Amino acid sequence: MQIPTSLTHVGILWSMIAAGALLLGLVHFARWLLERRARADLAFSLVAFSFAGVALAEVGGMHARDAAEWGAWVRWFHLPLFGLFLGTAIFVRLFLGTGRRWLLWTLIALRSVILLVNFGAQPNVNFSAIDSIEQIPFLGATVTVVGESTPGPWQFLGLISSLLLVVYVLDAAIARFRTGDADQRRGAVLIGGTVFLMVVIATAFTQLVIYGVTRLPFLITPAFLPPLMAMSFELGYDMLRASRLARELHDNRLRLELAAGSANLGLWEWDGRRERILATRQARQIFGVSEEESGEFRRWFEKVHPDDAERLNREISRALESGEEYAADFRISPDGASTRWISVRGRAERNLPGKAALVRGVLRDISDQRRAQDETQELRRELAHAGRASLLGQLSSSLAHEISQPLGAIQRNAEAAGMLLDSGRLDQEELKAIVADILRDDRRAREVIDRLRTMLKRRETEVAPISADNLMQDVMALVVADAASRGVQLEHRPSPGLPPVLGDRVQLTQVLLNVVLNAMDAVMEQPPAKRQVVLWSRTGADARVELCVSDQGPGIAAGDAGKIFRPFYTTKSAGMGLGLAISRTIAEAHGGLLVGENEPGGGATFRLCLPTQGVGCG
Amino acid sequence: MLFHRYVAVIDDDESLCRSLARLLRQAGYQAITFPSAEAFLEDPLRTHFGCLLVDVQLGGMTGIEMHAKLLAEGIQTPAVFITAFDDPRARAQAESQGCAGYFKKTDAGFDILEMVRRLTVAPAAG
Numbered sequence: 001m002q003i004p005t006s007l008t009h010v011g012i013l014w015s016m017i018a019a020g021a022l023l024l025g026l027v028h029f030a031r032w033l034l035e036r037r038a039r040a041d042l043a044f045s046l047v048a049f050s051f052a053g054v055a056l057a058e059v060g061g062m063h064a065r066d067a068a069e070w071g072a073w074v075r076w077f078h079l080p081l082f083g084l085f086l087g088t089a090i091f092v093r094l095f096l097g098t099g100r101r102w103l104l105w106t107l108i109a110l111r112s113v114i115l116l117v118n119f120g121a122q123p124n125v126n127f128s129a130i131d132s133i134e135q136i137p138f139l140g141a142t143v144t145v146v147g148e149s150t151p152g153p154w155q156f157l158g159l160i161s162s163l164l165l166v167v168y169v170l171d172a173a174i175a176r177f178r179t180g181d182a183d184q185r186r187g188a189v190l191i192g193g194t195v196f197l198m199v200v201i202a203t204a205f206t207q208l209v210i211y212g213v214t215r216l217p218f219l220i221t222p223a224f225l226p227p228l229m230a231m232s233f234e235l236g237y238d239m240l241r242a243s244r245l246a247r248e249l250h251d252n253r254l255r256l257e258l259a260a261g262s263a264n265l266g267l268w269e270w271d272g273r274r275e276r277i278l279a280t281r282q283a284r285q286i287f288g289v290s291e292e293e294s295g296e297f298r299r300w301f302e303k304v305h306p307d308d309a310e311r312l313n314r315e316i317s318r319a320l321e322s323g324e325e326y327a328a329d330f331r332i333s334p335d336g337a338s339t340r341w342i343s344v345r346g347r348a349e350r351n352l353p354g355k356a357a358l359v360r361g362v363l364r365d366i367s368d369q370r371r372a373q374d375e376t377q378e379l380r381r382e383l384a385h386a387g388r389a390s391l392l393g394q395l396s397s398s399l400a401h402e403i404s405q406p407l408g409a410i411q412r413n414a415e416a417a418g419m420l421l422d423s424g425r426l427d428q429e430e431l432k433a434i435v436a437d438i439l440r441d442d443r444r445a446r447e448v449i450d451r452l453r454t455m456l457k458r459r460e461t462e463v464a465p466i467s468a469d470n471l472m473q474d475v476m477a478l479v480v481a482d483a484a485s486r487g488v489q490l491e492h493r494p495s496p497g498l499p500p501v502l503g504d505r506v507q508l509t510q511v512l513l514n515v516v517l518n519a520m521d522a523v524m525e526q527p528p529a530k531r532q533v534v535l536w537s538r539t540g541a542d543a544r545v546e547l548c549v550s551d552q553g554p555g556i557a558a559g560d561a562g563k564i565f566r567p568f569y570t571t572k573s574a575g576m577g578l579g580l581a582i583s584r585t586i587a588e589a590h591g592g593l594l595v596g597e598n599e600p601g602g603g604a605t606f607r608l609c610l611p612t613q614g615v616g617c618g
Numbered sequence: 619m620l621f622h623r624y625v626a627v628i629d630d631d632e633s634l635c636r637s638l639a640r641l642l643r644q645a646g647y648q649a650i651t652f653p654s655a656e657a658f659l660e661d662p663l664r665t666h667f668g669c670l671l672v673d674v675q676l677g678g679m680t681g682i683e684m685h686a687k688l689l690a691e692g693i694q695t696p697a698v699f700i701t702a703f704d705d706p707r708a709r710a711q712a713e714s715q716g717c718a719g720y721f722k723k724t725d726a727g728f729d730i731l732e733m734v735r736r737l738t739v740a741p742a743a744g
Contacts, residue, residue: 401675401702405631408702408723412637415727419644434640441633485675 053080
């Protein structure tokens, strides 16, 4: 066997096809080297290299000068043919993801046997004897073909292996076609179809040559070109699809950033493995972090207000440990001078136990919201304060009474003491009694003033547990004089066992005071015997405590039930109609509610329902 | 007229009653205190006072109502009202009934004493 020294143009054509296949094989082999997951590319490169080998062996045969040389070329031809079978079968399994494993192994085993027999036999597996060769014209050139010959006893094995390959590929393609999407179906048709057709044609043709029916060279190369192209096309299409997906991903990311940016949301992501922060432009702007610095967590965290830093750190650490969602509001100083309120919420994700890999989050500047909230709260406080001032205005005469009583007594006692001293009689017992009375009255007056001052002070809301009975005692102290002067029987029935409610003592007193004064107004229309107002409390729904004020008045008029809590709605000649509206606002700010209902037996009961400590305050 | 030395103090505030009584005693009067108008009206000796010092706002019946009742019974004992509220309507009502005087609780005790002196026969001091 000799490498031909001069090629016919058929030889040149075959060599060019082989070179093209080699190049394709190299490209896909290189891709596999870069991305080891692309194993179909490796299988394809085996197919392409083997294909080139087959083409070269065919060229060798076509240029053989005697029967022995031709037989040797056929013998070596089986080596790349083995690769072609193997590569194709493996490619089908890797690319289509289908194909029966046992068929694959049987095919490999059979082709291995053929290879062994081939190299053990003379001149090769296909022939037991090659007696002559012939020169025939082929595609305008003169090529060598086999002349007189005898087929080998094992050559039917090649036929069986071709059948096996066809069955295996068809089965794999049909399975893929049944379950795949549009792209996968096309791949199944293209690869399955070309492999099936070409293997059938090439095998039939080769058998005709072996049995001497036709006098032509082996033509596996042109036959296998369509399947090779189909595989190459599918792989290339796959790569195109991957790059299209990558582009879509990028587009989606840009769209998301645009949407988030226009909603003034900043997105950030902390990669625990690389210890880097990835953030959108909006997030960087919110924090006042430059793009160059934005990778470092420290650059972000140093902007957080020192008072909030620990809380924020704790919250994110908790999310890191548990892999859960987190949310926090905190202050930052983007430029070192101004303060902004930021809300962050997101999720930590762990892919290794105990080690957080990723924290994602959405940032939002909530300074304006925060300011509006503060202003609303301030307004509510002001309104509540105005409401208290107005309530105490209603009580002014009885309060004046309460203060002027001890003051008057103090004055008389002091005058009496003066007269006693002037008279020269040092009645020590009497003087002691006078001083004791003065001190007692002074305390009385001070208590009234303290109560007033507490109610009139502008103050921050202070939420603390307080018992319903204590609240009612506060209210009783304020109105008892007024009730007496109006002839109203005011009664407080204590319920010592109730859990304390949560709230601001002054504001809750204000609500009760408002309700009690309304109740007293209501009973004034009744004959003196029915002028009764009772303060009592009980456990209500949802473990709340209900502070109730019941009166024996005419009740809430049918048309008024929906209106009494509206601002500026009043049934009284004096009064702005703000009392109950403010009271309800206070009740709701405490996570409670204030309702008024008529009693079946006459009169009305107003209930202030408040959360207890265990329930929490909204 | 010995009984003119007796002055009734009618007020529901115990401390106020006691201080006024103390002052009257220092001025040489016999002060008797009553916690309510009803208590005074039930007292058989109610006609035997030289002067009445009455709180307008009492627990039950008001001082002015009590005074009207006494007048209706023909008891002409001069009444001085002492009130915590300077309520013009109450004052007008009291004056129309012919009260002898009208004071606020915070007014000086000496002024009340002076009024009591004028309404009763001046007693000898001590």
